[in-house]
Amino acid sequence: MAKTFTVSSTPHVRSKESINSIMRDVFIALLPATVVGIINSGALMPNAIVITLVSIFACIFFEFMWQKLRHEKITISDMSAAVTGLLLAMNMPASAPVWMPIVGAGFAILICKQLFGGLGQNFINPALAGRAFLLASYPTLMTNWAGTKFYDAVSAATPLAQLKTGVSAMTYTTMDAFLGRVPGALGEVCALALIIGGVYLLVKKIISWRIPVIYIVVVFVLTAALGRTGGRVPVYEICSGGLMLGAFFMATDYVTSPVTPKGQMLFAVGCGVLTAFIRKWGGYPEGVSYSILIMNLLVPLIDKNTRPKIFGEVKKA
Amino acid sequence: MLTFKRGVHPPDEKSFSAEKEVVMIQPEVGEELCFPMSQHIGAPCKPTVAKGDYVKMGQKIGETTGFVCSPIFASVSGTVKDIRPVLTPGGAMSQAVVIENDGKMEPVEGLNVPKDYTKMTNEEICDAIKEAGVVGLGGAGFPTHIKLAPPPDKKIDYIIVNAAECEPYLTTDYRIMLEEPERVVRGLQVVLKLHPEAKGVIGIEHNKPKAIESMTKACEGIDNISVATLRTKFPQGSEKHIIYSITKREVPSGGLPADSGCIVDNVDTMVAIERAIFRGRPLMRRIVTVSGRGAVNPGNYKVRLGMTYGMLLDKVGGFTEDTAKIISGGPMMGIAIHSLDTVMTKTSSSILCFTEAESQLPEERNCFRCGKCVSHCPMGLMPNELNKAAIYGDHAGFIEFNGMDCIECGSCSFECPAKRQLAQSIRAEKKIQMALKAKQN
Structure with a gap:
């Protein structure tokens, strides 16, 4: 009998990159900041490790159960749920009770992701939405930094909360903020570790420079221009709060950011403007999460209006 | 370095066959060769011979039936055994003249009579190219004589020789540039005679330095021909993109290269034009790269048209046990063929043998909007x-x-x-x- 051959459409070669490899790289890129965050938890280190693991496994578990109960293909091996879990943990204080990441994971995976159709279909970033949900529901627990290594018992505030009062209230230096010697959510404190992770993603071409660089530059320029009571500290501003985490890892989330290059730039500018405005005039000391979530909602509109110019476009008369 | 925007970088995989000289493969006596009447874009030809007729090498066996059409010639001498549908690479059946090769290679009258193009009118040159069955050999198979005579209101100022060969694995154009560079240049000079105002540019990707060197040397002293180095990127050899790389002009959507003042022809098409004019031979052969991890003897082979993929593979050592996919053309745009009885046509640039592992179809997942x-x-x-x-x-x-x-x-x-x-x-x-x-x- 004659040999049978595989027949398929073009192209017959594919790049090595897959959803799996991308998610794995994002996970790897988040590790330096996670490790620094855990170490900086000081006495709370065991709890920090527990909530990180619980968050990751809760996300994987919820995704698995949803797909199992709905007789869908189980896709937890693509690591997208694990990345959501790690990002969610990085947004929590080291003192968080163990049930909190579970609630957050449930909201992120079930409500934000699976209810809308699973991977690729959610319109807001699940990890950020999980954090926003927890912050709104348990504001005290979500902002309790007591017990961590760099907690200042006198001011009991994060760098951005101090800035809200004024530059004179600052008890941390820019270098403290850069190296993570400040209180704050687990994964957001060390700008250096986040930049290392971000550069890894840039080098691996998993993210483009457009969103993170524009986002950070816009925040830098606007905070320099707007200033705070008693002065302007733009370098300190960009190293503090969730900006580095948000700019490199949240705003660059494929699913919830524009697909067009021009759209990505516009999206980043929007994130930057909103962040600076919330920090300056908003009720919260920090505005990264809400800025990104608001811009997530505008993505369809941005995509629609930033379509690339097609090759050989003929102007319609 | 000249290039276009966006595009991709697939692994080039050319090392299997790049340094292998072109080897002539002859059909055996008694073997049946098939000549599909449709080997080009446009109307299929009409057979001019009948079952039982004796045909000579170079004899026209399929005549044009419409404006966009190109005649077919016998590549051997022998007896017409049948006129029947055969499988072509696109998957369609095409009516074909089947000739049993008698091995004598008896030439038809008028074959091998050179023409002096400098003494010919433009119409005569175009006609000679048409009557040699020349079509775009880069893969599209558009009749060349039509391309060379654009509507009079289109001013042509660039004749671009497409030598990008941006598809992975393929090395036929590369070998031609190393082995017969002067013929490419002569072919281009014929085209430039038709468009004396135009400049000839040979566009080669920068991963082929030897070809660039060889062609540069071949154009030395010729004022209106130059070599352009293009960035190695797929699809650099796309007509619209090579035009953009070299001239920075965008062919308008729905338009033709002539709308941007360009005519683009493949390297081998230039050789076919040269052969038609300088040697009085119609298109009867094809250079084919046999490559891929499943090919036993990867290389470049000059074959007489009419052979099937199976016949060529048999003559060059075949493919390994774990070959699971056979591709006609490059891996980016080529066609996976299901039968080795598929007949090679004027545009069959390669046979790639992919192993079982390379032939696995990846599972399709949700789009996650990576952009x-x-x-x-x-x-x-x-x-x-x-x-x-x-x-x-x-x-x-x-x-x-x-x-x-x-x-x-x-x-x-x-x-x-x-x-x-x-x-x-x-x-x-x-x-x-x-x-x-x-x-x-």
Whole structure:
């Protein structure tokens, strides 16, 4: 009998990159900041490790159960749920009770992701939405930094909360903020570790420079221009709060950011403007999460209006 | 370095065959060669011979039936055994003249009589090219004589020789440039005689330094011909993109190269023109790269047209046990053939043997909007949206997102981390769109 051959459409070669490899790289890129965050938890280190693991496994578990109960293909091996879990943990204080990441994971995976159709279909970033949900529901627990290594018992505030009062209230230096010697959510404190992770993603071409660089530059320029009571500290501003985490890892989330290059730039500018405005005039000391979530909602509109110019476009008369 | 925007970088895989000299492969006495009447874009030819006739090498056996058409010639002498449909690489059956090779290679009268193009009129040159059955040998198979005579209102100022050979594995154009560079130049000079105002530019990707050197040397002292080094990137050899790389002109959507003042022809097409004029021989041969991890003897082979893929593979050592896919053409745009009885045509540039592992079809996942298809599409389209429109049968949406401008290069599918069959769905929807349009008229 004659040999049978595989027949398929073009192209017959594919790049090595897959959803799996991308998610794995994002996970790897988040590790330096996670490790620094855990170490900086000081006495709370065991709890920090527990909530990180619980968050990751809760996300994987919820995704698995949803797909199992709905007789869908189980896709937890693509690591997208694990990345959501790690990002969610990085947004929590080291003192968080163990049930909190579970609630957050449930909201992120079930409500934000699976209810809308699973991977690729959610319109807001699940990890950020999980954090926003927890912050709104348990504001005290979500902002309790007591017990961590760099907690200042006198001011009991994060760098951005101090800035809200004024530059004179600052008890941390820019270098403290850069190296993570400040209180704050687990994964957001060390700008250096986040930049290392971000550069890894840039080098691996998993993210483009457009969103993170524009986002950070816009925040830098606007905070320099707007200033705070008693002065302007733009370098300190960009190293503090969730900006580095948000700019490199949240705003660059494929699913919830524009697909067009021009759209990505516009999206980043929007994130930057909103962040600076919330920090300056908003009720919260920090505005990264809400800025990104608001811009997530505008993505369809941005995509629609930033379509690339097609090759050989003929102007319609 | 000259280039275009976006595009992709598939592994080039040319080392299998790049340094192998072209080897002549002859059909054996008694072997049946098939000459499909449709080896080009346009109307199929009409056989001029009947079963039982004796034909000579170089004899016209298929004559043109329309304006866009190109005649077919016998590549051997022998007896017509049959006129029957045979399988062509596109998957379609085409009526073919089947000739039993008598091995004598008896030439038809007038074969091998050189012409002096400097004494010929433009019409005579175009006619000679037409009567030699020359079509675009880069893969499209568009009759060359039509391309060379654009409407008089289009001023042609560039004749571009497409030597990019941007498809992985393929090395036929490369070998021609190393082994017969002067013939490429002579072919180009014939075309430049038709368009004396134009400049001749030979565009070669920078991963072929030896070819650049060889061609540069061959054009030395010729004022109106130059070599352009192009960045190695797929699809550099796409007609529209090589024009953009060299002239920075964009062929308007729905337009032809002539609208941008350019004529683009493949390296081997130039050789075919040279052969038609300087040696009085019609198109009877094809250079084929046999390559891939499943090929026993990868190399470049000059074959007489009419052989099947199976016949050529048999003569060059065949393929390994774990070969699971045979591709006619390059891996980005070539066609996977299901039968070795498929007949090679004027445009069959290669046979690639892919192993079992290379032939696995990846599982298609949800689009997760990474945007890589958008940032790599050389046409500036949004393949993610076109894919959606194609899947949901949104015909209006497909047009809205300029789906008909897709050149089906496959860059989107190549890049897609979710392994979506973007190019496939877009190609299918394009066919539907054309059918819808035909229905309307």
